[in-house]
Amino acid sequence: MDPQELKNLIDRYLKNNVTEQERKLVDEWYQSYNETDEQVSAEKEQHIKSGIYGYVKSHVTTPTAKIRRLNIFSYAAAAAIILLVGAGLLVRRAVITRQQQQQQAPVFATYKTKTGQVKKLELPDGSTVWLNALSSIRIGTSFNNTATRKVYLDEGEAFFEVKHDAAHPFLVVTNSVTTKVLGTSFNVKAYSQLNYVAVTLRTGHVEVSDKHGKMAVLMPNQRATYTIGQQAFVLSKYNGEKSRGWIEGRTALSNASFRELAMTVNNIYGVKVTSANNQTDTYKYNIIITSQHTVDETMRLICSIHKNSSRRRNNEVTVY
Known part of the structure; x- marks a missing residue:
């Protein structure tokens, strides 16, 4: 050769x-x-x-x-x-x-919801997840064969009922914080349109930490609100049962901004809500939005809180 x-x-x-x-x-x-x-x-x-x-x-x-x-x-x-x-x-x-x-490389199954949709997922370990509207969650195909049971809430809101397993902690990972549990029920709200992530505990106890090691430990009927810009937790009392109301069509907003309110209406009805009134930036809303009501009924209720009016054109509503 x-x-x-x-x-x-x-x-x-x-x-x-x-x-x-x-x-x-x-x-x-x-x-x-x-x-x-x-x-x-x-x-x-x-x-x-x-x-x-x-x-x-x-x-x-x-x-x-x-x-x-x-x-x-x-x-x-x-x-x-x-x-x-x-x-x-x-x-x-x-x-x-x-x-x-x-x-x-890990392989994931991704589950997403549409406007007005709530989806129930049964995990391999017997835990249950409810996914709120316009949300996305990833679950590894090896979920049940690793030291930790880990899921990724990439967008939106989910309520978890976790089967107890002391040997295999359950982790919910969002872009900002990770919630660690052994067996409990809790809600995680992590919509990208919001400037915070909220974890509300219904039963058991959980640990919530950010990427910098800051941690909050929750007891039942407590909420940890993590402000992304400030990278800080605030603990407050909150009805854990109310945090899962959206599963049955009742979304509770507590001290919510107009932006969060508009996002919620869009998630439920697919209607875009905007404001022509500069004062709405200062408004706070405590309200339960029921999906059984029409969007017009809901907007009348919303406007009654701060004495506003609204006008709807197709799938857009303007608040005055």
Whole structure:
């Protein structure tokens, strides 16, 4: 095998265009140096290069009748092929490593809800999740086979009834905070349109922490409100049973801003609410919105709180 033939073999091998016999030749050579995926030390790298050089030298025939200049060319070609083969093996190792990493990457099942929709999910461990409107949650396919039972609330609101398992804590991860429980029932509100995340405990106890290690421990009928901009928790009393009312079509708002109110109306009815009154930025709302009521009935109730009026055009409502 002359240098050009060996170069062609490596090129075809990298393009997966070789015969089984040719593939076996290169694979056996490669496998003898591919015992682990660790980085190759300088000493081992030199050993590999020496092996490659020996292989090339044994397959490159230099005619004795040629002048010395041709011998120099042959060895130069052999050296070039050594670099080519070494690079090819490194590329192949990188491809194999990437494929192994992709195979080991976690796989998730994603559940989403639409406007006005509430979805109930039964988890493999016997826990139950209710997903509020316009929400999204991810659950790993290996959920029940890891040290922790972890779910990701990427958007929106969910109520959890977690089956007790002291050996496998249950974690709810949002963009800002993580809630850790053993067995309890609680609500997590983490809509991206809001500047806070709220965790309300109905039964049991939970630990809520942010990415910086700040933590709040909740007892039943307590709420931890985490302000994203300030990166701080505020604890307050809150009826834990009321926090799950939206499951049955009754959404309770407590000291809510106009922005949160508008978001809630949109989630339930699919109607966009805006304001032409600058005072609405200062308003706070304590109200229970019932999905059984029409949007017009709900808007009349909302406007009665601060003596406003509203006008509806198709799926848009303006408050004055």
